[in-house]
Amino acid sequence: MKQEIRLQVNGDFYDVFVKPSETLLDVLRDKLGLMGTKKSCDVGDCGACTVLLDGEPVTSCLTLAVSARGKAITTIEGVAEGQNLHPIQKAFVEHGAIQCGYCTPGMIMTAKAFLEENPDPTEEGIKEAISGNLCRCTGYVKIIEAIKAAAQIIQEER
């Protein structure tokens, strides 16, 4: 039943043995040791497991690992550039947008994809963009502030 597949994650290639029924989320965490992507509901209701497939946000708990072959997968571990945090990561830290931190990786992946398509977003636009990612701790306010601030920094850096 198991087959060997090659996955491209954060620019690195991994060869793993998987059953067709294994989700991308489980393979990332249990087989590749990339624990940054979180499992919170495992049925696509919360967005904690959001990763990027060819730059688009997807729900990794509802993605079969075998179907992710040939795609560029980006996880939270691939966002910073060495020691340099991405502006979104920096903004989350500075604006107090993290409390327990469990929704944070999914939020950052969603924000990253969103800002790449919408470099100058409104507050309403950000609210809409993160509406598929649940958070219980923050009430979302500082997350929205952080993403707005990050958008500005990214624009300035360009």
Add this chain to the structure above:
Amino acid sequence: MIEYSIIGKHVPRVEAKPMVTGRLKYVNDITLPGMLYGKILRSPYAHAKILSIDTSKAERLPGVKAVITAKDTPMVKFALHAQYGIEDEVSLAIDKVLYVGDRVAAVAAIDEDTAEEALDLIKVEYEELPAVFDPEEAMKPDAPRIHDDVEGNIRHRILHTFGDVEKGFEESDYVREDRFKTPMVISCSLGTRCCVADFVRDTGELTIYSDSQVPYQGKPYLAYIIGMPVEKIRSIRPYLPGCFGSRISSDDVNIISALLSMKTGKPVKIEHSRDEFLRVIPSRHALIAEFKTGVKKDGTLVATQCRHITDNGAYTVFGIMNTLQNSDLLDLILRVPNVKFEGLVVYTNTRPGLGMRALMNNSFCSGFYSHLDMLARDVGMDVADFYLKNAHQKGDVTTSRCKLDSCGISECIQEVIKASDWKNKRGKLPKNRGLGLGLGAHTAGFQWGGETSTVVVIADYLGKVGILSGRGEYGQGSSTMICMCVAEELGLKLEDVSINEVVDDSIVPYESSNYGSRGTVGQGRAAIAAAQDLRRQLFEVVAEKFGAEVEDMEAKEGRIFVKQSPDKGMPFQEAVKAYQDAGKLLPLIGRGRYDPPSEEMDFYTGEGNVSVAWGFGAQVIEVEVDTDTGEVKVLNVVTANDCGKALNPLQLEGSSEGGILMGLGSALFEGVFHNERGEVIGTTFPTYGMPTSKEIPTNIKHIWVETMDPYGPYGAKGITEVVELPTANAIANAIYDAVGVRIREFPITPEKILDALKKARIRDKREYYETI
């Protein structure tokens, strides 16, 4: 006004960087070599006898390493209040199941899929019994008896009286009665409960990677339940993915993973699925509260009483504790000379309850401050003036003996009234918009008697300071708070201070517990004491060098120096070296201990000053009601909280924003409901009603009222529970102000509003709306 270097500033979390890069390790991320995965088989029936359990097929499934039932456990009964003769829970059901989801058996297997398949292979024969799901039904004489030793299903009665309420009602000019119902509400932390237990056969030692909020206090309890000597258990607690009180008991995941690990001799991980978390794990109890309050014409409160029916669920767990804590709420904010609180803790065949952010206080406040809002209207008073007239002041002692050594509730009310422009806007908003005032108060430094916090700080040869603390870090910012206190006292920058990531009870000093917002006062004071102890040792060395006295020394901006002559001093690292060179005892450590002035809560009356400090909050909320769909949009929120001192406004704001959304959720969306078989329907985030970013208020304004509590570190109190409390009742009051309907059964759904509006129109054919 003291100028602090770090205290009072907006400080990001000390663990923020590993969190944003995905490197922070939570208990759910733990993997050990050879680890097995455990799953729990749960009862499909609300009340049934277990006739037989056949695990043979499950045991034979390849990949299954153990299957356990009650006979594989010590079969002891346990409960939080065992010393009062209450022991009603078991690790795995022995002969009866008492709620849908009750634990019946458990499996450990090489992976989760196999473990789940094995659950399906366990054959249990049940004989269904009549069940009861409502506490008032459960108290009726013909109701099924849930626990053999408890008549009428009433587990416990609490009665707190002060003065004479009956006389008080007679003397009142106006008396009002209201009945409110709030359902069970779930903490919904993004991480579910999880534990990894690792039993090593040749040493007989068990290491628990636990998610418990009570790792030290809970250990003897766990040891007793699983049948192990307590000294053979080591508890390691990493970061937890959110808590809100849902982990204040070493139950379920901790007990079962330990038992499975003991049986297999291998590490066993149990992580609840989201379905389990929403369907079966204990959370905030459902409440039926009947209030009666009497006032004089001028608004002076005379008497107030509450008949408080706690839906205890199938097992007591925190049912009594939560009711005891609610027993002091009637006159915690407002002065009332005659008080009566009658608490009934009643079994039903539904899931038990635990804690969730201020325990059952939110449920109480949702009703009580709606009741008082109506009372103020009845006597023709602005409710803000009514509250201000009766509010407690600093120094008051309530009828439950709660000592309010700092109390800023009046200031909180005044601030929100001013900031929301209440006096001008009330009654003058556009149609279907309304303003509501909400109140709340809770323990801001809980103590259940004999609590103690201890902290150790260690200075190394590089001049860096490490902290060992048993605090809980689940997102509320305790680690950062402790680091800030230590850095402030030692005059260091935050990056020169670090704190243990993991609470390993084999080396981290004892800490009582992590709940009741006791962290700020308890752990803050202990951290300050530890830092001052270390500092004193450096002062001695440096003072001697410069011929000064210890009392003349100061630690600031990275230096140890003589206050009056700052050039007489040296950098911190040099001072540490000087200490070493002087041949003093190494390592250089500071020890700190803080025992809050303790008073136990009486088990039958709830009386006793059960918190070293009390927190208060007020909110004014503006809502808009869509009278076509019944939907409520929360527009502006102004929130003022008496936090003693705002140690870190960045974290306080974040907690407050989260608390407001949680309160909003309990007011408008959330609630656990059962069908006629006792099954929970809301077992997913969408069906439960967990708020998204689209549900947040348009605007939130924060005001921090600093009353400088005499016990708090720098005057601070822990108010991350208080911040949630005023929201639901403020929203309920605002809805009434907007469209004239009062919904007394939470959550206030659109359909309930439409039904109420329809009834209002039918009852009185005029165009205005009246109260239901």
Add this chain to the structure above:
Amino acid sequence: MKTFEYFEPATVSEAISLLSKYKGRAKVIAGSTDLLVTMKRKIVSPECLINIKKIPHLTCVDYDEREGFTIGALTTLHALETSLPIKEKINVLAQAAHQVAARRIRSVATIGGNLCQDSKCLYYTRIHSWGRAPCHRGGGDICYAVKGAKSCQAMATAETAPALLCLNARAKIAGPTGERHVALEDFFISAGVTALQDDEILSAIEIPNPPAHTGGVYLKHSLRGSIDFAIAGVAVVLTLEPRNGACNDARISLLGVARIPMRARRAEGVLKGKTVVDNVIDQAALAASEEARPLGDIFGSAAYRRKLVNVLVKMATKEALEGA
């Protein structure tokens, strides 16, 4: 999840051969955001999954002035919500696609998958968790939602369906004997059950060119502002007579208030041929609310859902008028 055989056919005929071979024991996936949930809940455990995502030509938005639109069944909802031709000419579909779930679902969820999605009945989806015997949808002979019901009573939840019904869409189906077409109205049988046979796949949706002066709107009411399925969803498409503004054609479709996405024909009849003013809209909205056959559940009673239909039809009709 129970494991399964897994195939990624490169052509439609390959996919169909596999379906024929597995005779009902195989399921098709593409975006996999629907089926995997049901599989994780142990409601269905197919022996074989056929991932058709890699088949070319099934992802496209083709527009022709005479023929109208041909939308490949594998076109993602995100592609639909951002497609300029769709937003320009049949915006009601873009609106509907936009309101599905969340962006991370729409990245991969397909229009075909959305139309063929399984039942979301609160009982069906909890059958394994509650330890119950299968219901009608699961191959059993009982309904837990409606006592004594002899067939599945679950409400329809396919979000793009009302817009497509109002646009007179038809389904293009590929099977072992070739292609066939089915009007979308005849495509839905009950929640999760469509006109597709076990060895067929939906290959495209065809939408005729809407006449000039046509405006369409899709409005949805759900518990929260994101992620949720519709408690009630309404699409209204109006074509106006250019000379006097009267309504030449009105198509109203409802979701979440009947067992299939339905046309509210009585309500349509109220609008057709009339000048669409407030009291006419009110009458149409009332008719629609009476035609609906909602089931009550924790999200709202039947009466509440009817009220929502009334409110939504009113709002949607007014908005559609402006766009026409």
